[in-house]
Amino acid sequence: MYAWIWRNLPGPVPVRVLISLALVVAVVALLFTVVFPWAEKALPFLHVTVNSQ
Amino acid sequence: MRHAVRGVGEVLITAGLIVLLFVAYELVWTNFEANRQTDQVSNTLRHSWADPPVTGHGSGNVASSTFVKGKGFAFLHIPALGKNWSRPVVEGVSLPDLTRGVGHYPETALPGEVGNFAVAGHRATNGEPFAYLDKVHPGDVVVAETRTMWFTYLVDRTKVVSPDSFWVLDPVPGHPNRQPTQQLLTLTTCNPRWGSTGRLIVFGHLEEARIKSAGPPAVLVHHKKKATA
Numbered sequence: 001m002y003a004w005i006w007r008n009l010p011g012p013v014p015v016r017v018l019i020s021l022a023l024v025v026a027v028v029a030l031l032f033t034v035v036f037p038w039a040e041k042a043l044p045f046l047h048v049t050v051n052s053q
Numbered sequence: 054m055r056h057a058v059r060g061v062g063e064v065l066i067t068a069g070l071i072v073l074l075f076v077a078y079e080l081v082w083t084n085f086e087a088n089r090q091t092d093q094v095s096n097t098l099r100h101s102w103a104d105p106p107v108t109g110h111g112s113g114n115v116a117s118s119t120f121v122k123g124k125g126f127a128f129l130h131i132p133a134l135g136k137n138w139s140r141p142v143v144e145g146v147s148l149p150d151l152t153r154g155v156g157h158y159p160e161t162a163l164p165g166e167v168g169n170f171a172v173a174g175h176r177a178t179n180g181e182p183f184a185y186l187d188k189v190h191p192g193d194v195v196v197a198e199t200r201t202m203w204f205t206y207l208v209d210r211t212k213v214v215s216p217d218s219f220w221v222l223d224p225v226p227g228h229p230n231r232q233p234t235q236q237l238l239t240l241t242t243c244n245p246r247w248g249s250t251g252r253l254i255v256f257g258h259l260e261e262a263r264i265k266s267a268g269p270p271a272v273l274v275h276h277k278k279k280a281t282a
Contacts, residue, residue, distance in 0.1 A: 046178070
C-alpha cells in the first residue's frame with residue numbers, strides 16, 4: 001500500500017517526501033476533527049448525566 | 054501472494070497506529086481542547102461581569118438573558134478538588150456544553166434558588182473537571198459564584214446510583230411531587246471513573262448566600278486575588 005503510494009507520487013524524492021508529509025498531516029487532521037469526535041461518542045466515560053430512559 | 058501478505062500487514066499496522074492515535078487524542082488532545090474552551094468561557098464571563106449591567110432586573114441572581122445554551126453564567130469553586138479548582142458553569146449538558154466547563158441541567162434551579170441546582174461534569178477526558186469528585190465528602194463546600202452573589206453549599210452526602218436515576222434532579226431529590234422549600238445542590242458524573250455503569254452523585258444544601266461586594270467566602274479566601282481579577 002505505502003510502496004504503491006510512493007511509486008505514484010509525482011516528482012523527485014524531496015517533493016515526494018513533502019507530499020507524503022502533507023498526506024500524513026491531512027489524514028491525522030481528518031481523524032482528529034471528524035472521525036475521533038464521532039467515535040468518542042461510543043466511549044462509556046463520557047456519559048456523566050442521569051437520564052430518564 | 055507475497056504482495057497480498059504485505060498489504061494485509063500494512064493495513065494492520067496502520068489500524069494499530071490509528072488506535073494509538075485515538076488513545077492520544079482522548080488522553081491529551083480532548084483535555085487540551087477542553088481547557089482552551091473553558092478558559093475562553095471564563096474570560097468571556099469575567100469580561101461580561103466587568104461591564105456595567107445591561108439588563109438590570111437583578112434579584113441578586115443571573116439575568117435570564119444570559120441563558121444561552123453553551124454559554125457560561127456562573128463559576129463553581131470546589132476547594133476539596135484543589136486549592137484553585139474553579140470551572141465556569143455553562144447552560145446545558147450536551148457533549149459540546151460539557152467541553153466548555155461544567156454543565157447546568159436546564160430546567161433545574163439556578164444557583165441560590167429554591168429547588169435543586171444540578172450540574173454535570175466529565176470525570177475522564179475532555180477537561181475532566183470532576184475527575185476526583187470521589188474526594189468530595191460530606192462537610193466539604195461547593196461555592197457557586199454568580200455575577201452578584203456567592204452561594205456556599207455544604208455537601209450532605211454522596212451516592213453511587215444507576216445511570217437512569219433521574220430522581221436525583223428532582224427539586225427535592227427522590228420526591229418528584231414535593232414542593233421544594235430548600236436550596237439544594239446536585240453534582241453528577243460517571244462512575245467508575247473510566248466507566249458508565251453508574252453515576253456518582255454529590256448532594257448538598259445552601260449554607261450561606263453572600264453578596265459579591267462582601268468578598269469571597271472564607272473557604273475561598275486563599276484565591277481571592279484570582280476571583281476578583
